[in-house]
Amino acid sequence: MKYEYLLDWYDSNKRTLPWRNTKDPYMIWLSEIMLQQTQVSVVIPYYNKWIKTFPTIEKVAKADLDNLLKLWEGLGYYSRCRNFHKASQYVVTNYKGIIPRDYDLFIALPGVGEYIASAVMSIAYDQSYPAIDGNLKRVISRYLGLRKITKRNLFRIKKKLNTMIQINPGDINQALMDIGSSICKSTIAKCSICPLNITCKAASSLDATQYPEKKKKKSIPTKHFISGYISYDNYILITKRPSTGLLAGLWELPMVEYRNDSKLIDVLNDYTTKSLGCGVNIINKIGVVKHAYSHYKICITLFKCEPKNINVKNSQWIHLNEIDDFTFSKANHKLFNSIGIIND
DNA sequence: TATGCGTGGAG
DNA sequence: TCTCCAAGCAT
Numbered sequence: 001m002k003y004e005y006l007l008d009w010y011d012s013n014k015r016t017l018p019w020r021n022t023k024d025p026y027m028i029w030l031s032e033i034m035l036q037q038t039q040v041s042v043v044i045p046y047y048n049k050w051i052k053t054f055p056t057i058e059k060v061a062k063a064d065l066d067n068l069l070k071l072w073e074g075l076g077y078y079s080r081c082r083n084f085h086k087a088s089q090y091v092v093t094n095y096k097g098i099i100p101r102d103y104d105l106f107i108a109l110p111g112v113g114e115y116i117a118s119a120v121m122s123i124a125y126d127q128s129y130p131a132i133d134g135n136l137k138r139v140i141s142r143y144l145g146l147r148k149i150t151k152r153n154l155f156r157i158k159k160k161l162n163t164m165i166q167i168n169p170g171d172i173n174q175a176l177m178d179i180g181s182s183i184c185k186s187t188i189a190k191c192s193i194c195p196l197n198i199t200c201k202a203a204s205s206l207d208a209t210q211y212p213e214k215k216k217k218k219s220i221p222t223k224h225f226i227s228g229y230i231s232y233d234n235y236i237l238i239t240k241r242p243s244t245g246l247l248a249g250l251w252e253l254p255m256v257e258y259r260n261d262s263k264l265i266d267v268l269n270d271y272t273t274k275s276l277g278c279g280v281n282i283i284n285k286i287g288v289v290k291h292a293y294s295h296y297k298i299c300i301t302l303f304k305c306e307p308k309n310i311n312v313k314n315s316q317w318i319h320l321n322e323i324d325d326f327t328f329s330k331a332n333h334k335l336f337n338s339i340g341i342i343n344d
Numbered sequence: 345t346a347t348g349c350g351t352g353g354a355g
Numbered sequence: 356t357c358t359c360c361a362a363g364c365a366t
Contacts, residue, residue, distance in 0.1 A: 111363095291350095
């Protein structure tokens with residue numbers, strides 16, 4: 001077979017990863033969800049913790065979303081977790097807990113796109129679908145000498161891959177992913193040790209990393225927030241974010257965006273009075289926390305406050321001991337650290 | 345097709 | 356510190 005050398009390379013060079021010890025489609029699916037835009041080394045502990053807690057898809061379907069989000073805390077892109085929960089419930093309800101072998105049925109599930117559908121169908125079920133992630137796009141672009149990722153070139157990449165995955169598609173897909181992550185990286189191409197180097201167009205060029213062209217990144221804006229550490233006795237006030245959008249369903253210290261022309265002191269009292277019902281007296285400034293999301297940065301100024309009254313709406317008083325029971329974003333953990341509350 | 349969606353590692 | 360990058364999907 002023409003591409004058997006890729007399988008040979010994979011056998012002796014593949015990384016040992018927790019989700020490679022199994023053909024269980026649930027585990028492979030979970031790993032693919034977690035690995036979206038996320039480094040392998042970051043995913044491994046989250047994956048192990050999740051599988052230990054939820055060894056089957058039925059357990060996921062039965063779980064409360066808040067408990068799932070707590071396990072996901074810190075991994076980012078939390079809609080992956082919400083979609084996986086929904087999809088698990090759909091599979092348990094409609095497919096008796098058996099993950100569909102049919103590509104069209106599987107890709108119809110929330111959070112499953114072309115890549116994940118192809119990866120699971122090929123790795124777990126040995127079906128010939130090219131799992132075209134960022135690695136394969138880059139590796140095959142270079143192999144074919146393609147400068148740009150256009151629709152037409154993507155078609156060429158898919159066509160080429162279809163000739164490569166006729167036998168053992170799961171291992172071929174993963175071999176190419178491993179080549180992409182260890183040899184044919186975005187900024188470094190170690191062509192001398194690449195099993196594809198004989199026939200690779202980019203390998204015989206001056207600089208393989210010129211393929212394909214990188215998109216220019218747009219600079220991202222900074223938004224300014226004011227936040228309140230509002231407490232009495234050992235209780236603090238937290239709010240739950242909306243169920244859609246950024247950090248959906250996570251908890252946070254009350255915070256509100258302000259404009260440059262607004263009076264900082266008034267903003268927090270207005271917000272807590274109108275939206276939370278308590279209103280605050282500001283005691284002192286605790287500090288400033290900066291954090292970056294993928295599409296904008298935030299700068300949060302945190303004030304220690306006392307509530308004018310403790311009857312609140314759209315928010316909840318929790319004891320300091322209970323903080324670990326709720327899911328907070330990274331920015332909020334930075335706020336906690338600035339206060340001196342150290343938690344995981 | 346472009347943008348929203350998080351976080352931590354690496355240079 | 357700053358910037359780019361890392362197994363994408365939804366809209």
